[in-house]
Amino acid sequence: MANSTERFFTGAVRGNRRVNDSLPKHDIVLLGAGHTHAHIIRMWRMQPIPQTRLTCISDHTVATYSGMMAGTLAGNYQPSDMEIDLVRLCASCGVRFIHGKVTGLDVEGRRLRLENRPEVTYDLLSVGIGSQPTLPTGNEAGLSIKPMQTFLPRLRKTINKILAQYAGEALQIAIVGGGASGVEIAFCLQQFIKHHYGDTTASKITLVDAGQQILGGMSPRTQKLANRELQRRGIQLRMNSRIVKINGERELVFEEGARWEPDLIIWATSAKPPALLGALGLPLDERGFLLTRNTLQSSGEECIFAVGDTSTVEGERYAKAGVYAVRQGPVLWENLRRKLEGQPLQAWQPQSQFLALINTGDERAILDYRGLSFHARWCWRLKNRIDTKFMAMYQSYDPPEMMHATAETSADAELAKQCGGCGSKASARVLQKSLPALQQSKYDHVLMGLDPPDDIALLAQRPGLSTAVSIDFFSAFVDDPFLLGRIAALNALSDLHAKGATPSAALSVAILPHGSDEQQARLLNDLLAGAVREFSPHNVPIVGGHSIMGPKLTFGFTILGDADAESVMRKSALSLGDCLVLTKPLGTGVLLAAHMQAACRTEWWTTLVESMLVSNQHAATVASEIGVNSATDVTGFGLAAHLLEMLKSSGFSAEISLGSLPLLPGAAELLENGFESTLAPSNRDSCCDLQIASELQGKSATKILFDPQTSGGLLLAVPEHQIEELLSQCGKQAKVIGRIVKGSTDGCHLSIVIGQ
Template sequence: MQASHPIVKDLVLIGGGHSHAIALRMFGMNPLPGVRITLITEASDTPYSGMLPGHVAGFYSREECHIDLRRLAQFAQAQLYIDQAIKLDLENKQVICAQRPPVAFDIVSLDIGSTPATISVPGATEYAIAAKPISQLLAQWNQFVENVKQNPQQPIRIGVVGGGAGGVELTLSLQSHLHRILAQHSSHLEIHLFHRDTELMPSYNKWVRRCLQHILQQRKVQLHLQETVSEVQLHKVICESGLKVECDRIFWVTQASAPKWLRESGLATDAAGFVQVNDNLQSISHPDVFAAGDVATMVAHPRPKAGVFAVRQGKPLFENLQRSLQEKPLKPYKPQKQYLSLIGTGNGKAIAARGAFGFGPSQLLWRWKDWIDRRFMQRFDDLPEMESEDTLSSPHPYPMRCAGCGSKVGSTVLARVLQRIEQPLVNHQDILIGLDAPDDAAVVQVPANLAMVHTIDYFRALINDPYLFGQISANHCLSDIFAMGAVPQSALAIATLPYALETKVAETLFQLLSGAVKVLAEANTPLVGGHTTEGAELAFGLSCNGLVHPDKLLRKSGMQPGQVIILTKALGTGTLFAAQMRQKAKGKWLDSAIASMLLSNAAAATCFLEHGATACTDITGFGLLGHLIEMVQASGVAVELQLSAIPVLDGAIATTQQGIVSSLHPENMRVSRYISNLNQVETHPCYPLLFDPQTSGGLLATLPHQTANDCLAALRQLGYSDCQIIGVVKTSAQQSNPVTFIL
């Protein structure tokens, strides 16, 4: 979210397909100052279609055939929103998403692929496994493979509906994989391929069609040609001819279709619902909309829905998006008519097809295909290191920004954003003056016999999604209130927004506050005011206050000998996001870390109180050991910790072993002097994570031994799946080294 150039335009990419992946890489290498790029995609990685049959056949791991979109977005300095687009509001130029506020755009590009047409066949949606979305196909396939490995003696019957290239390749790949698993067993494998035409793969030449049909027959795949599937039941395929075939798993790989919302949004589409684009890959009805890959139909040059065209459209799409953003003339693109297809047969061989030419099957062709595919993926693994934005030479036509109160966000922007924020109308009688009044400050009333707890947190964005960052920040800030056993009463927001045009500042602030208000609403806490300013990068925080009866306060000084110590969340956010800054963190690691940071500590705090906790704190900047030492010293006790019981986020050990730690880590390590058996633990893989600063980390609490197991079970029921008993409280023998680790 750094912005040394004011943001003046928003480019939104919907979908993480091949064309967008290539365009993002090129934007990373050729950044446009003043352009904010946002990628909206349903997952943090995207499959490469060329390697998917090889993955199903067992030749490639999941990681080898998926592009890490988090890493790619960071390289392109793009915001990454993990969500599903469900509509375009073309009049107001907004993308409507399933789980987040609308996203504004100046230019939007679509690369969301296609889905198999299943709606017209009864039961197909319920009982068949669709080839797309690919993530769901792979999840169900991998689960099926594990079931086969655990029950290799059980007969297997598989049906594949659709005899195009995708269906044939999937059939051969899954058969080869299952044959290898069952090689040592005598179990029966039966595969049926259903196709409505007289020949398979109608878009390929005669030689290729007959060659692959011969291979399928040779490998004892039962072909059902000229059979139209009319119904799918649980474990059964029914055809119009009356043919009924029992199948344990049914894979649906039929003709591609487009999401309905494209046409419903008002875009010009073809008969199948795909976006019609001109030679510039630009919508023929809306010039601010571009589309590429399977979701697009080039009006003048229609081509099959094949990954090869999506890959080749990547560069011309990038060039025309760039030109459109710069208001330059666009460049027409004409796709080639003939292209080379290398079709894997699932057994380490491939067939080559181009026009009327065909050759194979051959191991040499498979090795060639493997080399091409790996070289393509290498482009996204070996992202070049780019110069910092400050070194980019570019005219700066926008006025210098003021400091002091001159850097505040304008009142009209604030008014518009606050009007858009959907803050629940809760009757808080103790909020005397809040956002609904024009006064200089909020006024809250403190009820009799209650104490007020105050806290404030504010930090730079660690994630390139302001809506999620707003949620994480709010969780982090409220944790101090929960850790003391208090109930939040109200909150003030503090935001620094990247330099931008007024409309772009408003969009960032809207996303940010929408996220924060979502979390505050879940805690029944109104936002009553705040302060905004402009700066080089996004930063946000909250000043929160809460109420508690003085006798119910949870303090760090409440630890008692004999008690059990429980930690509710896994450690590792500091090292993982330090790794992300160096492009060394895998997207799936960050997904887990973000999910942990989005988990509120509210329910955990209530659970601890219900089970008799006497001391509590939240794990944040000083790391687990730093915050634990504060508790130990305040309570005058010692602790014995089980190092192997401390929960750790996926990837955190891998990044610390690479020497990647937070900038605060060295200072946090100073508390290592309190460890009595330091020489025994400092070589343990988990040791560096004791000092890892956490953002929106878990709660650390002590409670009686008798209630600890019940509390742990209750926490897990509440969604704290990583919570663990990590140690016990002891009588202090020597205050200088009060921490002992059990290995």
């Protein structure tokens, strides 16, 4: 009999293993995805460092290029023109992307702490989380220009709200901060209001600054040009006006005692450090930014780098501007490599002057460089050329190439020596390190589980009920193990939910790529932590498992549960006239296939992940309570094959209307463009009992029928008189897609028709 450790680590997987089959030796983590880190991600595509993983953690799935923000306000660009899609960029460069918010750092343990998920460890860390505008302490009313990713929607929402209350009156807008960004925004906001709210919406913009002159640090001629243009455009200046307090939502209190209540306040003031920097336990400059050596390493810790607005290099004086962050990119890239190789690092020195171009929103720009000043169309064209060229480097999301050589190397040879059979088990130390970290509640029905560990798990049985069992696991399709664990848990629970059974315990199945005990333990811990996050609300403890080392990360669960044999929602229990209801949209297969080729856009990815993280428990409970007799969950074989299974076992046929199938955003477009899961062709081949209306033959839209679903929805056969109640309780994702009809004599069980 296997002991509990063995229950996690038994089995055999052999075969040709390559370098990319093992866990990386080194972990480089980029915190934040600003100007400097974008360069590192792009370089990774061209020259990945062998046996090293690059991870990017960002609190947003897009990065916004500030150089184009004002132009986007002015209508020169679409919002997407200034955005870097981090999901696609990382996928195309072979970089692991974690969408998460970092809350702290354990410098000794080399671990980053994140909100609502396990820590992320690193060998080298680079911190580049930018800066924030300075606001008077105590009340943070008004609109901050950061986070820039949400600035436009926040601006529109606020203006709409104001206009709803103050219809007809001129909008009083205060832009606080007379630096380059405040001046640019003042010019371009005028165009924004005209474009989005029409000429009838009058606005009065005032630029407020504590200093004597706008554009401090630029030449007097540049300041004069900007002043003249502001005056010509009716934008007022309120200089020598330091705001010390905000009362309520928008009353500005000035140092000299004056008060002013504009309708809208936009903060574009000088940079202050994000609060997180103070919590990292690293040396800071006098303003609270991370202090670094000229190698960009933290002054207090050699394995931590800090770049962009986030840091200040000891002994150097320079502004918080994107040009410096951009110029640090190549030095950081070189130094990360050198640090891993133990070589001396390069020094970075800020340039003494830089070209500044201020968009005036009228297809002209003000140029300031080494005492020269111009305000002209050619300056705007120059700015546009520089900015679009910069963005083009980060908006090309070509499919990833094989990141590591496939040729046999000494590391390959080492892996090939690894034993099979029980010799393929990861060491017991892996479990000893990862299992105690699992934070599970105590469950009364678990008589023997992981705490204390034993050879088997023992569960109390509920009298009168039968045991329901199912298994589901898959190879990794996301490179974030915590997310993979969450989806794997919900995917595995789904079979029991589809039958109306109540899950009561889970046994994990894991194939872990080769690596050190430490790395495998961390990986297993993240996978299990993700699973526990989803199992807990379902009252499902993990009571054991079975894991081995193998070529590709694979993870899933056997789920045990209780069911009343009489009321199980069998596939065969269909009735004539039943309505077919699908509880989640289709398209996970094609979207995941596109993601592997860096073609799944951030907004599609976000809804895809949200959908996979929806538990089928609620829909199943509603179905059981209403008295639905027949159900299945739509998974790897796709909608058509799963429905055909139901039909064949009952002798009925079904008609479904293609137009009524709910689809995840992006699925239709990707199918149209030829994307498809590798399993889709065999799913299609298995559906010979299928008749597709002649008008639909060969149409790409029909491919969705064969799209394999990961953590897909339930397919319910609902008596017509109960359909309204079911839909009202299931939520808006549930859709009627067709109905059960009489069995066909020609052997065709499923007809796909056009329809709404």
